[in-house]
Amino acid sequence: MRKERSLLRKNWSNLRAEIANIITKKEISKEDFRPLSTNENWEKIENNIINIFCNLSHSNKKPAWIWTDFKLDTFALSNLAQRPENYLDKLVDEEENVWYIVNETINESDKFWFYEGKIKTIQIIIGESWFSDLYIVSKKYEWLITINHHDTLIATGKTMSDKLRRLETIKK
Structure with a gap:
């Protein structure tokens, strides 16, 4: 009970608690x-x-939606046959550790x-939780993938x- 109570403290968001529960339930x-x-x-x-x-504008202020301000070569797919997260393991090596960043709005911020984590596990987390926008980033900062709140799969870097682009050709 003590562990559950700590997840429900004021500084824990519903999403963080949900992800922590998925980790426990799936024994990740x-x-x-x-x-x-x-x-x-x-x-950092x-x-x-x-x-x-990203292209920084507005006095170097962080963009609200990172995916709207990419400066490198970018490609996007929408209206996919499956949920966008189902394609992630076709883009990212299964053994590579990557950053997984999920966006949540708290008190209008x-x-x-x-x-x-690893991409297969990230796919489990995505499938079991909700999100507004999420980002998967190479730990060497070579590339970035996002799934936005429009279920668009976007890649840059x-x-x-x-x-x-190649995945789109294969999926047609």
Whole structure:
């Protein structure tokens, strides 16, 4: 009971609690998926993502929706035959650890929650939870994939937009 109560504290969002419950229910190991700890510099990760992948405007203010301000080669697919997350393991190597970032609106402000994991496990988390926008980012900041609240699958960065283009050709 003590563990559940900590998940429902004021500073825990419903989404974070939901993801924590999925991790427990599915017995997901920390090697396959974990939240970033308070000692890990999520702000630096967020700033790197914004600076590498986005055009900054409005006095270098972080864009509300990162996917609207990409500056690198970008490709998007919508109206897919399956849910967009079902294609992620066709784009990302199963053994690669990536950043998983999910967006949630709390008190009319956007908040990003940061996790690290493998793509197959991330697909489980996505399938079992809700989200507004989510991002999957190479830990080397080479590419970024997003699924936005319109269920559009978007890829940008080194090779990833081309991978998504090839996937579109295969899926036709």
